[in-house]
Amino acid sequence: MIERALISEFKKAVGAEHCTTDPADLALYAYDATTVEGNPDCVVFPATTDEVAAALRLANDARVPVVPRGAGTGLSGGAVPVKGGIVLSLARMNKIIEIDRANLVCRAEAGTVTGVIASAAVAQGLYYPPDPSSINFCTIGGNVAHNAGGLHALKYGVTKNYLLGLTAVLPGGEVLKTGVRTMKGVVGYDLTKLICGSEGTLAVVTEVTLKLIPHPPHRAVAVASYPTAKAAGEAVSAIIAARILPAMLEFIDNTSLRCVEDYLKVGFPIDAGALLLVEIDGRPESVRAELDTAVEILKKNGATSLSFADDPVGCERLWEARRAVAPSLGKASPRRISEDITVPRARIPDALERIGDIGRKHAIPTAVFGHAGDGNLHVNLLADQRDLAIRPRMQAAIEDILRLALDLGGTLSGEHGVGLAKKSCLGWEIGADGMRILREIKKTFDPNNILNPGKILPEIGSE
Ligand SMILES: Cc1cc2nc3c(=O)[nH]c(=O)nc-3n(C[C@H](O)[C@H](O)[C@H](O)COP(=O)(O)OP(=O)(O)OC[C@H]3O[C@@H](n4cnc5c(N)ncnc54)[C@H](O)[C@@H]3O)c2cc1C
Structure with a gap:
């Protein structure tokens, strides 16, 4: 108290x-x-x-x-x-301070909703690409704290790729200004990127300086259905291997597809084993040519049906449907666990097959969707984690999924971070020396351990 x-x-x-x-x-x-x-x-x-x-x-x-x-x-x-x-x-610190059109830079307070920044950029013919599915309600400070990704990370990267600098307050109240507002800058250790992804454990971010880019003039999306999740996974690997760089390449398995269709009635083919959403952007001529090549690959890999959107309203409707997948699963299974592994893109088919095996082994239904072009899969365990009879099986399944990610050469989290959920396994990926350095960094920033204690780093002795 x-x-x-x-x-x-x-x-x-x-x-x-x-x-x-x-x-x-x-x-x-x-x-x-x-x-x-x-x-x-x-x-x-x-x-x-x-x-x-x-x-x-x-x-x-x-x-x-x-x-x-x-x-x-x-x-x-x-x-x-x-x-x-x-x-x-940070809810009251919600203003866009400046959009500098001459230098393609935006400054905003940390509590600004990300979608507000993205829309303000569009109004100037500019683009702030990181678009987590929560874009319409999450804040830019939270995005920085998690180094959030989004639907367009495949081509455009994640929050840290657009973060030029920030104002942050250290636990003792000192105000730190990091980074630059230029396109380049290599002075000293990169404190901006260190704070980005630190999940509120090192400093409180109060202001961000973001890079903007010109808005792509045109986009088109292809929706391809596949008889099985593995076939869709193989198509993802084939597109990446063909050196096509879609702006977005998203995967939705059958369970997720049924949930989102029930939730939004988009008209998705609910009998498909899995869907891929592939977006190409750029100049209209190049969009057409690249989309044709991508569609050839989708077909060659067994697409059973294809549909298209090439107008802003149609594309937005598909993004909205994709963004609704997590809430629709939440509605169907409110106490589910949502994991967030990333694997090398060529290993997606193996990952999907083995996730199915893990679900069957522990008798827990799974639903998988995610940013497949990044290898980032959100594995949902559709059971009540508060049910004491099921919880041990859920824990064992989570552990198997995280081990699988590392076995395949991947990582424990692509974008949701460590927080409380994964701190006990952090050492599996980072190793003893890495953990020691993380602890020393934390101590340097926050010697009294007041800032978000108990997050990211496990208690000493529990690794
Ligand atoms: C439906 C749904 C879809 C999602 N889709 C995506 C997605 O596609 N990609 C993705 O990356 N994430 C996604 N997320 C996760 C989440 O939206 C992101 O992690 C987001 O960045 C969190 O922002 P927030 O403002 O809600 O932060 P919060 O949840 O309030 O905080 C998250 C962490 O950041 C810290 N923090 C918050 N603000 C600051 C600050 N100003 N300074 C220092 N630390 C701070 C907090 O202490 C906490 O550790 C999704 C979540 C939901 C519910």
């Missing part, structure tokens, strides 16, 4: 109406998009970098945990205050 006197100090720092200890409010900040829970003692809503600094100084002096929070859409428990303390919400 936090002392009442300290709460009064937080109220002085951010304004009494922007600091709450009302149990009804606290309950809203006890969750993210996982099923993990943990009640904070207090939620503060600073409006400026200086207010963030003042709140952190108070918490650091009192050794009280602080959990930074964007929109709470994270899928690894990162924004859940499992050790109590303060939730520091």
Whole structure:
């Protein structure tokens, strides 16, 4: 419990109406998009970098945990205050500060919703490509903290590829400005990229400087259905091996397909074993030529039906359907577990086959979808993780899936991060020396371990 006197100090720092200890409010900040829970003692809503600094100084002096929070859409428990303390919400810091059209740069406060930045860029004929499926409600600060990817990461990369610099507040309240607003810059260790992906454990990001690019003039999407997930996986590997670079190459298996069709009624062929969504963008002539080549490969690999969209409304409708896959699975199986492995693209068919085997071995239904062009598969275990009779089987299945990712030369997470969910297995991938360096970095930034404690790094001795 936090002392009442300290709460009064937080109220002085951010304004009494922007600091709450009302149990009804606290309950809203006890969750993210996982099923993990943990009640904070207090939620503060600073409006400026200086207010963030003042709140952190108070918490650091009192050794009280602080959990930074964007929109709470994270899928690894990162924004859940499992050790109590303060939730520091960036919700009031939600302004685009500048779109510099001459230099193709955007500056925004960390609590700005990513989709607002993307739309503001489009209004200027520009493009901010990282588009997590949660784009319409997650924040840019949360994206930086997770180095979020998205549907268009295959061609355009992830958040860190567009992050030029940031303003961040260290746990002791010092304001750090990192990076550049130029297209190049190699001065010193790259603190911008170190903070990107640090999941709120090193510093609170308050402002970001992002690179924008010209908006592609044209896009077209092909939707191909396959009799089996493995056949669709083989088509993905074939497209990558043919050196075609789609803007988007997404995979949806039959279970996910049925759920999303039930949820949105898009007209997807629900009897297909799996669907691929392949988007090509660029100048109209090159889009047509590249799409023809991609379609040849899709057909050669056994596509049983094909449909197309080449207008903005049609493409947006398909993206919307793809973005709805996770919520539709959530509706069908609210207590499911969603894993997030990435494997080398040529190993996708093996991964899909072995994920099916793992589900059968543990008698847990699975649904797989994801950014197949990146090798990033979201493996959903469709069971109630709160059911004590099933939980051990779910845990064993998760462990098998994570081991599979590493066996195939992949990684434990493509974009959802470590948070609470994967900290016990981090050492499998990073190794003992890597873990030691991560701990030393954490200690340098946060010697009193107040910033998002218990996330990413396992307790010492539990690795
Ligand atoms: C339906 C759905 C679809 C999704 N699709 C994708 C996808 O395609 N790609 C993808 O990458 N992710 C996806 N996600 C996961 C999630 O949206 C992203 O991880 C997103 O980046 C989280 O942003 P947020 O603002 O909600 O952060 P939160 O959930 O509030 O926080 C996430 C982590 O970041 C930290 N944090 C938040 N803000 C800051 C800050 N300003 N400074 C320091 N640390 C901070 C928190 O402490 C926490 O550890 C999806 C989630 C959902 C629910």
